Amino acid sequence: MTLEENVSLAPYSTIRLGGTARYLTKVTSENEVIEAISFAKSNNLPSIMIGGGSNSFFKDGLFEGLVLVNKIAGINISQLDQTYILSIGAGEIWDNVVLESTKQGLSGIECLSLIPGSAGGGPVQNIGAYGQEIADTFLYLEAIDKTTSKKIQIDKLSAKFSYRDSIFKHDQNRYFITKIVLGLKKSSLEPPFYNSLAEYLKINNITDYSPGSIRNAVINLRNQKLPNPKDFYNLGSFFKNPIVSEGDLKVLKNSFGDIPNWELPDGRYKLSAAWLIDKAGFRNFHDIETGMYTWKSQPLVLVNELANSVNDLLKFRDKIVLRIEQEFNITLEQEPIILA
Ligand SMILES: Cc1cc2nc3c(=O)[nH]c(=O)nc-3n(C[C@H](O)[C@H](O)[C@H](O)COP(=O)(O)OP(=O)(O)OC[C@H]3O[C@@H](n4cnc5c(N)ncnc54)[C@H](O)[C@@H]3O)c2cc1C
Incomplete structure (x- = not known):
């Protein structure tokens, strides 16, 4: 097992943001995973495994623990x-x-x-x-x-x-x-x-x-x-499609007759988060304050253009969530995982 210390985590998320890990190791076998767990346990450190970082990111600051990057091939x-x-x-x-x-x-x-x-x-x-x-x-x-x-x-x-x-x-x-x-x-x-x-x-x-x-x-x-995350740093869909009751859908339809919706087996309705974001004016929306923007052909995708920190990403997320709450009385839920 090769341990790296004080490693920037931005290259380990496709949004290219995140703090620093006290320790990081790339594991290529089961034995290395067991060895890494043992190292973390004996040093009383939390440990987290990641893969390609296309659905996760770490917060700004120091993660006082061990990150295992899974490289087990075959x-x-x-x-x-x-x-x-x-x-x-x-x-x-x-x-x-x-x-x-x-x-x-x-x-x-x-x-x-x-x-x-x-x-x-x-x-x-x-x-x-x-x-x-x-x-x-x-x-x-x-x-x-x-x-x-x-x-x-x-x-x-x-x-x-x-x-x-x-x-x-x-x-x-x-x-x-x-x-x-x-x-x-x-x-x-x-x-x-x-x-x-x-x-x-x-x-x-x-x-x-x-x-x-x-x-x-x-x-x-x-x-x-969709944007290629190698060229346009992103995490795919940033929000889940919201699910509402039949009653709530009726209320929404009074104001937005064309709101797309799909009935689910349990009688509730799935809405399109992309449609809500688009309708709220966020398609291809470049936010100068945070350096983030929404992708032109899929506004569910938040792209890091010039953001400096995870804080910028979260600020941009919150702007979108607030606007959707104000316009539709719906709270969007985040899809990517904040690891630590
Ligand atoms: C442009 C783009 C398009 C996308 N399109 C889709 C899509 O169409 N459909 C879809 O479902 N998703 C999509 N995603 C999301 C993402 O690609 C998937 O969720 C992918 O499976 C994440 O894999 P990863 O290795 O990058 O996970 P990571 O981001 O590294 O990790 C995600 C979570 O899984 C855990 N994890 C990862 N590997 C392991 C492991 N070996 N053992 C234990 N825990 C682990 C991490 O701890 C974390 O909690 C898209 C993302 C992007 C950037």
């Missing part, structure tokens, strides 16, 4: 009857996993193409896009339980996946995920597709629904809409 594919089992090191770049699986003609995660971050970060928020979620193909994962320093397996049921959620988000920092295991099929998706994907396929006369073809379509769609 994609192994085996076959059991009709299922292809992918065993993936949690530090693999997620999109490389999708690329490899589509190259083999395997279906199940092709719609999750181009989502930034690590494979291990996927189950934490049950990544999803264009109608697929990682939960759909998830078999189990392996992790080191920090409380016992022992290796454990967690299956799909125990992971309690739901919309952008899992136990790993709530019991944060208990399980250091070292491997994820997915089950894919050699097949192609069939219509009906998620609305925007269906539209793209139709407009471009694409009738090849093989995993590789769908991957290309998703990549093109995402490139049209």
Whole structure:
């Protein structure tokens, strides 16, 4: 295990902001994870594991603890009857996993193409896009339980996946995920597709629904809409889509007849956070005070242009949240995780 001291954390989040870690180590094996946990325990330090930092950031100031950056690599594919089992090191770049699986003609995660971050970060928020979620193909994962320093397996049921959620988000920092295991099929998706994907396929006369073809379509769609975090520092969607009661929706419709909404199985309604932000005047809104702005084709994405600190990001977030509260009486909830 190689320990670095007093490390700037900004390069470890795709928003390129954050304070300093007292200690940081890049782990490449289970043994190194166990060693790092032991170091933190014996020095009475908190420890946190991250992957690609595309859904998280640290606050400004000193994190008096140990950050483990997961770099455990490896994609192994085996076959059991009709299922292809992918065993993936949690530090693999997620999109490389999708690329490899589509190259083999395997279906199940092709719609999750181009989502930034690590494979291990996927189950934490049950990544999803264009109608697929990682939960759909998830078999189990392996992790080191920090409380016992022992290796454990967690299956799909125990992971309690739901919309952008899992136990790993709530019991944060208990399980250091070292491997994820997915089950894919050699097949192609069939219509009906998620609305925007269906539209793209139709407009471009694409009738090849093989995993590789769908991957290309998703990549093109995402490139049209979302900024590449390497060039425009961001964390993807900064807010979750709010959910309201039928009564609240009726009130909103009196003032905003065109408010987009989707009925949920429990009778409540999901609203579009992007629509609310846009309507409140925040599309492509450059905030001089904080150096932050909202992305032109997706105002849910907050981009760091000239921000100096996490404080600037949070100030900009609060401006948006306040305006939405004033205009719609809805409080937006943040999606990315503030780690410490
Ligand atoms: C441009 C852009 C587009 C995006 N699009 C989507 C999208 O379409 N759908 C979607 O669902 N998300 C999307 N995201 C969010 C993000 O890419 C995903 O949530 C991704 O899975 C995060 O992985 P990561 O490795 O970067 O996680 P990190 O940011 O490093 O960590 C996120 C959380 O997971 C924990 N964690 C990470 N790795 C481990 C591990 N090995 N063991 C234990 N805990 C761990 C961290 O402690 C933290 O709590 C997008 C982000 C960006 C920047």
